[in-house]
Amino acid sequence: EDVVRRFFLTLWNSYYFFVTYARIDGWTPDARPAPPVAEEDISIIPATDELGNFETRVSGLALWEHPDRPFESAVLAANGTAGLIMISFDAQIVTTVPGNFDNGLALSYLQTVNGNRAVIAARDTASDSLRLLRTATEPVEISDWDLSGDTSRLVGARSALCLVHDYVANTLVLFARSGNRVERTLIMPTEADGLDISAAPDLALRNIVACSGDDMSGTVYLLDDAGRVHVQKALPPDAEPNGESQAEPPATELVALPDGDVTRIAVMLQEGESYLLAMVSSGPYVIYAYQ
Numbered sequence: 001e002d003v004v005r006r007f008f009l010t011l012w013n014s015y016y017f018f019v020t021y022a023r024i025d026g027w028t029p030d031a032r033p034a035p036p037v038a039e040e041d042i043s044i045i046p047a048t049d050e051l052g053n054f055e056t057r058v059s060g061l062a063l064w065e066h067p068d069r070p071f072e073s074a075v076l077a078a079n080g081t082a083g084l085i086m087i088s089f090d091a092q093i094v095t096t097v098p099g100n101f102d103n104g105l106a107l108s109y110l111q112t113v114n115g116n117r118a119v120i121a122a123r124d125t126a127s128d129s130l131r132l133l134r135t136a137t138e139p140v141e142i143s144d145w146d147l148s149g150d151t152s153r154l155v156g157a158r159s160a161l162c163l164v165h166d167y168v169a170n171t172l173v174l175f176a177r178s179g180n181r182v183e184r185t186l187i188m189p190t191e192a193d194g195l196d197i198s199a200a201p202d203l204a205l206r207n208i209v210a211c212s213g214d215d216m217s218g219t220v221y222l223l224d225d226a227g228r229v230h231v232q233k234a235l236p237p238d239a240e241p242n243g244e245s246q247a248e249p250p251a252t253e254l255v256a257l258p259d260g261d262v263t264r265i266a267v268m269l270q271e272g273e274s275y276l277l278a279m280v281s282s283g284p285y286v287i288y289a290y291q
Contacts, residue, residue: 056079056080056081056082057079057080057102058077058078058079058080059078059080059101059102059103059104059105060076060077060078060101060103060104060105060106060122060160061075061076061077061078061105062075062076062105062106062107062120063075063076063107064076064086064107064118064120064135065118066137066140067115067116067117067137068137072088072140073089074086074087074088074089074094074140075087075088075089076105076107076120077105078101078102078103078104078105078122078123079101080100080101080102081100081102082096083096083097083098083099083101084096084097084099084101084105084120084122084133084142085097086140086142094140095140095141095142097133097142098126099124099125099126099127099131100124100125100126101122101123101124101125102123102125103123103125103159103160104121104122104123104159104160104161104177105120105121105122105123105160106120106121106122106160106161106162106163106174107119107120107121107163108163108164108165108172108213108215109165110165110170110172110187110189110195111170111189112189112193113189113191113193114193117134117135118134118135119132119133119134119145119163119172119187119195120132120133120134120135120142121133121160121163121174121176122160123158123159123160128155128156128157129154129155129156130154130155130158130159130160130174130176131144131154132144132145132147132154132187132195133145145194145195146192146193146194146195147194147195147196147197148190148194148195148196148197149196149197149198150197150198150199151197153183153185153197153198153199154185154197156178157178157179158176158177158178158183159176159177160174160175160176161175161176161177161182161208161210161211162175162210162211162212162213162220163175163187163213164213164214164215164218164219164220164234165213165215165218166215166218166234166235167215167216167218168218169218169235170188170189171186171187171188171235172186172187172188173185173186173187173200173213173220173234173235174186174187175203175208175211175220175222175234177208177209180206180207181202181203181206182202182203182205182206182208182211182222183202183203184200184201184202184203184234184236185197185198185199185200186198186199186200186235200235200236201236201248203222203232203251204248204250204251205222205224205230205251206224207224207225207226208222208223208224208225209223209224209225209262210222210223210262210264210265211223211265212265212266212267212276213234213267214267218233218234218235219231219232219233219234220232220233220234221254221265221267221276222251223257223262223265223278226256227256227257227262228253228255228256228257229253229254229255229256229257229265229276229278230251230252230253230254231251231252231254232248232249232250232251232252233249236248254276255276257278262278264278265277265278
C-alpha cells in the first residue's frame, strides 16, 4: 500500500495534469520512436498527498475514471470488513460498499447500451462470491450489476486476478484463481443493461499469482509463483469474432523476473509499444520495466 500511495498515485496525478493541459494547448507527440527501455530500477517519488489510514489490510487497489469529469476520478480500495471504499484524491470517502472484500480487486470498462461503463470484480467473503459492481455518477455510488447466464462461475472461493477487455468482441475476460487453477469467465453486455456470464476453458497454466491485461491487443500477461511471466490471447479461439473451434496455442514465457518476491505486474501502453512493469519486494521495493 505504501508503494501505491507514494508512487502510483503521484504518477496518476502527474499524468492527468499533463494530458489535461496538452489537450488544451493542442499538443501532440512527434513521430520519433520511444527510446528502448533497459531493465532498471525506478525511483520512488515522494508523495505530496496521502489517502489516509485504512481500517484493515487493503487487498486490492484500482483507479476509477469518472466518465464525464476526469478530475473527479477516484481510488477503489478492497478494505476487508470495512468494505469496498471509493476515495477521492483529496482523501475524502465518496462511497462504501458493505461486505468483506479481502482477496483481490480488478476493474475494466465495457461498451453497454448506456455507453462505456466500469465493471468492478471484487471477492466478497461475506457473500462467498466474486461480485461484479457498477458505478453511477449522479450521485457517485456503487451497486451490483444485474447478471444472467452461468452465475455459478462467481460463487465460491475465487479471487479476482484481472479483467481484460477484448475491444473487437466487446467482451470482458475475467481471470480468477481457484486453488492452483486459473478460471476464465466471459462477461458480455445485454440489451437490458446487464451482464451475461459464460464459462470458457481454464488456463493450462497453474500457480498464477497475478495478471494484467493489454486491452488494445486483447492479451493477458500472467505471473506464476516462480517469477515467470507468460503471455497469451485473453479470449479462447472459439470466442473470437468469426472464430473457429480449434486448439488454443500454449502461453509464451515472456521473461523470468529477478529473484525476489514479485508482488504485482502491470502493462503500460506508450506510443504503440507495450511495457511490462513488475514490482519486486526483495528488501526494498523495486520496480522493473521491460519492453
